[in-house]
Amino acid sequence: MELEQLTKITDEELKGAQYFHGHKCPAMPQGLRAGHLAMDLLGVERARGGGELRAIVEIGDHHFSGCFADGVQYATGCTFGKGNITKNPLGKFAVTLIDTKTGRAVRVTAKYERMKQCLDMPFFEQRKQGIPPFKLDPEVVEPLIEDVIRRDWKEMFDVTTFEQYPIEKQGESFNAVQCSECKEMVVTEYARELDGKLYCQTCFGAHVNRRG
Numbered sequence: 001m002e003l004e005q006l007t008k009i010t011d012e013e014l015k016g017a018q019y020f021h022g023h024k025c026p027a028m029p030q031g032l033r034a035g036h037l038a039m040d041l042l043g044v045e046r047a048r049g050g051g052e053l054r055a056i057v058e059i060g061d062h063h064f065s066g067c068f069a070d071g072v073q074y075a076t077g078c079t080f081g082k083g084n085i086t087k088n089p090l091g092k093f094a095v096t097l098i099d100t101k102t103g104r105a106v107r108v109t110a111k112y113e114r115m116k117q118c119l120d121m122p123f124f125e126q127r128k129q130g131i132p133p134f135k136l137d138p139e140v141v142e143p144l145i146e147d148v149i150r151r152d153w154k155e156m157f158d159v160t161t162f163e164q165y166p167i168e169k170q171g172e173s174f175n176a177v178q179c180s181e182c183k184e185m186v187v188t189e190y191a192r193e194l195d196g197k198l199y200c201q202t203c204f205g206a207h208v209n210r211r212g
């Protein structure tokens, strides 16, 4: 796909995403780009409900550029609350976006050379010293963001397409019960039964432990 046909990230979207994310950094906009690229290649709209799209991000926990996943969420509308994004924690900078209607999917991954180049920049030198991203000099951060937003995607990402990606269809549950112990509401599918009473998993676990 040529650059002209791709969705451009507007200043408005970037601002909104930065507000959602909490600070300015280059990894979150990279997620925005990856998310839009995947949507453009699949020819799909941003997810409104939890069923149209599914995203799988491969970032792990507590490592650089994990912010990538927030850009993906903001761009694609695949969010934690809607349950249409999952994390396959491989410590990689990739997202697979699946169109559940057609079964087609695209995996977008950041190129090694590109990520290596970023890691050697002053931004990451300062981050390695423990300086949080929101305390960094804007003159260091802003040009990086600008670059991520404007650069030809082919220099940044590799893309794999799948004609039939294996997915299970998932319904949405509207059933809930009250836990016999803590009296909180718990979605029925997550409740556990013990001696004819229903419990949330926290209270169920405590009961089982007490019985030794």
Ligand SMILES: [Zn+2]
Pocket (backbone or CB within 6 Å): 021, 023, 024, 025, 026, 027, 028, 067, 133
């Ligand atoms: Zn960030």
Ligand SMILES: [Zn+2]
Pocket (backbone or CB within 6 Å): 179, 180, 181, 182, 183, 184, 199, 200, 201, 202, 203, 204
């Ligand atoms: Zn409970």
